[in-house]
Amino acid sequence: MARPPKVVNKVPNSVPTTEAIPSLEPPATTRRQFLRSSGALLGAAAAGEALAQAPKSGAESPPAIPESMKAPGAPVGGKLYGEPSPYEAKVIRNVPSGLTQYISASSRTPLGDLDGIITPSGLFYERHHGGVPAIDPAEHRLMLHGLVKTPLIFTVDDLRRFPSVSKIYFLECSGNPVYKKPYGKTASDLVGLVSCGEWTGVALRTLFDEAGLMPNAKWVMAEGADAAAMTRSIPLDKCLDDVLVVYSQNGERLRPEQGYPLRLIVPGYEGNMNVKWLRRLKVTDAPVYSREETSKYTDLLPDGTAREFTFCMEAKSIITSPSGGQRVPSPGFVEIRGIAWSGHGKVKRVDVSVDGGRNWAEAVLQEPVLTRSLTRFRYAWRWDGKPTVIQSRAVDETGYVQPTFEELLAKRGDNSFYHNNAVQPWRVATSGEVSNANN
Amino acid sequence: MPTIDARRRASRVCCALLAGAAWFVAFPVIAQTHYGFGRPATAAQLAAWDIDVAPDGKNLPAGSGSVAKGREVYNTQCIACHGAKGEGGIGDKLAGGQGTLATPAPVKTVGSYWPYATTLFDYIRRAMPLNAPQSLSTEEVYAVSGYVLFLNGLVNENAVIDAHTLANLKMPNRNGFIGDQRPDVKDSGCMRDCAK
Numbered sequence: 264m265a266r267p268p269k270v271v272n273k274v275p276n277s278v279p280t281t282e283a284i285p286s287l288e289p290p291a292t293t294r295r296q297f298l299r300s301s302g303a304l305l306g307a308a309a310a311g312e313a314l315a316q317a318p319k320s321g322a323e324s325p326p327a328i329p330e331s332m333k334a335p336g337a338p339v340g341g342k343l344y345g346e347p348s349p350y351e352a353k354v355i356r357n358v359p360s361g362l363t364q365y366i367s368a369s370s371r372t373p374l375g376d377l378d379g380i381i382t383p384s385g386l387f388y389e390r391h392h393g394g395v396p397a398i399d400p401a402e403h404r405l406m407l408h409g410l411v412k413t414p415l416i417f418t419v420d421d422l423r424r425f426p427s428v429s430k431i432y433f434l435e436c437s438g439n440p441v442y443k444k445p446y447g448k449t450a451s452d453l454v455g456l457v458s459c460g461e462w463t464g465v466a467l468r469t470l471f472d473e474a475g476l477m478p479n480a481k482w483v484m485a486e487g488a489d490a491a492a493m494t495r496s497i498p499l500d501k502c503l504d505d506v507l508v509v510y511s512q513n514g515e516r517l518r519p520e521q522g523y524p525l526r527l528i529v530p531g532y533e534g535n536m537n538v539k540w541l542r543r544l545k546v547t548d549a550p551v552y553s554r555e556e557t558s559k560y561t562d563l564l565p566d567g568t569a570r571e572f573t574f575c576m577e578a579k580s581i582i583t584s585p586s587g588g589q590r591v592p593s594p595g596f597v598e599i600r601g602i603a604w605s606g607h608g609k610v611k612r613v614d615v616s617v618d619g620g621r622n623w624a625e626a627v628l629q630e631p632v633l634t635r636s637l638t639r640f641r642y643a644w645r646w647d648g649k650p651t652v653i654q655s656r657a658v659d660e661t662g663y664v665q666p667t668f669e670e671l672l673a674k675r676g677d678n679s680f681y682h683n684n685a686v687q688p689w690r691v692a693t694s695g696e697v698s699n700a701n702n
Numbered sequence: 703m704p705t706i707d708a709r710r711r712a713s714r715v716c717c718a719l720l721a722g723a724a725w726f727v728a729f730p731v732i733a734q735t736h737y738g739f740g741r742p743a744t745a746a747q748l749a750a751w752d753i754d755v756a757p758d759g760k761n762l763p764a765g766s767g768s769v770a771k772g773r774e775v776y777n778t779q780c781i782a783c784h785g786a787k788g789e790g791g792i793g794d795k796l797a798g799g800q801g802t803l804a805t806p807a808p809v810k811t812v813g814s815y816w817p818y819a820t821t822l823f824d825y826i827r828r829a830m831p832l833n834a835p836q837s838l839s840t841e842e843v844y845a846v847s848g849y850v851l852f853l854n855g856l857v858n859e860n861a862v863i864d865a866h867t868l869a870n871l872k873m874p875n876r877n878g879f880i881g882d883q884r885p886d887v888k889d890s891g892c893m894r895d896c897a898k
């Protein structure tokens with residue numbers, strides 16, 4: 264088992280270490296400030312400037328007794344499938360406006376509004392190539408064939424009988440974001456094509472054992488049962504390592520947008536390879552060179568050549584609070600929070616700079632720190648009220664350091680489209696308004 | 703001397719090992735990799751679903767289609783999204799762009815970017831037209847593949863396209879792809895007084 268990553272500043276949430284911030288006030292004061300700040304921040308994110316704390320009745324509480332205490336609430340079973348509070352109605356997927364069509368398109372996770380590492384299933388980012396099919400699981404079949412001794416057809420119930428595996432993995436679209444202007448304004452606009460869930464299914468290796476691999480097997484073509492018949496080739500070694508055929512996400516059956524009733528999870532590899540509505544796995548001796556691995560999902564370079572089979576999502580992080588479109592309510596204590604991840608394994612460290620990238624300090628990593636999962640980080644900052652730029656930088660267990668946008672552009676130009684994992688700087692204005700420092 | 707807790711832990715480990723051994727002896731079949739779930743696929747089932755086409759033309763069906771027929775199919779099925787001459791619209795630009803890949807404004811089309819003509823047949827058959835995929839006949843797919851190649855100047859107007867044509871057509875950007883060179887950027891990870 265790998266050693267756990269080094270975790271510094273291992274202290275309660277709102278108590279910064281003196282090492283990080285020498286001039287900080289006593290924890291009690293800080294906590295009050297923090298609560299005030301974070302309340303206002305969340306409100307600003309969810310409801311804009313109108314987030315007033317005062318109740319509609321005009322009666323300040325306390326001393327007024329809350330209305331919720333004066334009559335029984337809604338009955339048990341009033342909602343047989345629970346949903347968020349109506350006050351959270353603005354925390355929804357971020358769908359780009361003005362697209363020419365919405366069949367092969369994407370919507371983004373509202374990263375700036377979320378906490379923790381598990382993305383709620385209903386807020387998972389979407390990238391579909393032929394819309395979301397409506398599939399009856401009783402009708403659905405998975406065919407496993409090609410270079411196997413016994414080609415097999417499985418029902419969903421068959422697959423649920425095999426030994427099961429549950430793992431937490433992130434999923435990220437390879438174009439998150441692209442390299443060209445206009446750059447997004449919010450964390451969601453920029454990097455909202457990443458989400459993280461707990462996946463339950465059967466190891467693909469188990470199914471290979473059942474069918475029996477031929478000695479010349481080298482690749483596996485995965486195909487979806489959607490209108491795009493989405494097709495990707497995956498190296499066999501990866502499939503034998505950690506690929507799952509998944510039927511559940513976050514404890515319940517997959518959502519239709521996530522591939523109901525079956526999908527592949529190819530941990531750390533670009534999202535489109537995690538084929539949804541999985542209907543066929545064909546073991547081959549070479550890639551099939553499908554449209555999605557030739558004309559799309561290849562990375563064009565300035566000299567006119569293009570990289571193909573760029574599978575892995577490299578280490579990346581982003582500050583989600585405070586982030587673009589939000590406002591820091593006042594100078595003083597601000598907990599900088601964000602997410603980090605790497606397709607190559609665990610996040611080893613996240614550095615944060617609050618002075619435009621001149622100096623950096625290690626952030627606290629929130630346990631659990633899991634391989635190919637989102638990892639939460641936080642950093643205790645005391646903002647002096649002056650304009651500045653804040654940003655985060657992930658380092659993964661291979662030692663790879665998340666690069667700056669300038670470093671990526673210098674190597675790849677701005678037509679590469681995929682695999683932009685650059686550091687994202689946020690400008691904090693005197694007013695507290697936060698915006699994309701690249702704009 | 704071990705503490706009570708340590709002894710309890712050791713005892714638990716021993717029990718687990720013994721239980722594991724007993725389980726293995728009692729149910730050896732579980733240790734095998736074969737579970738017997740799923741059913742063998744029949745030849746007819748395999749043939750109906752096995753639609754992917756390899757760059758060498760393997761798995762392309764018998765049959766053919768002419769560029770002339772392809773023009774008819776294109777003007778009925780494709781023109782609304784891809785434009786009269788493959789110039790694009792709601793759908794991707796399909797023609798032109800050769801020689802632009804190394805410029806600041808590259809134009810990626812079938813003719814300028816796609817490495818294999820077989821992929822054109824494969825993709826049209828599985829996913830086009832957008833509103834009714836898998837509705838075209840084999841002849842129509844060959845024909846319209848041929849017409850897109852014609853729009854790119856890669857076959858002539860009188861051509862008839864079949865498996866042989868697609869597998870043997872050397873696309874202009876066939877050698878334009880290289881492997882994954884990442885990590886291609888190495889940030890120093892500077893912590894103090896870094897250049898901005």
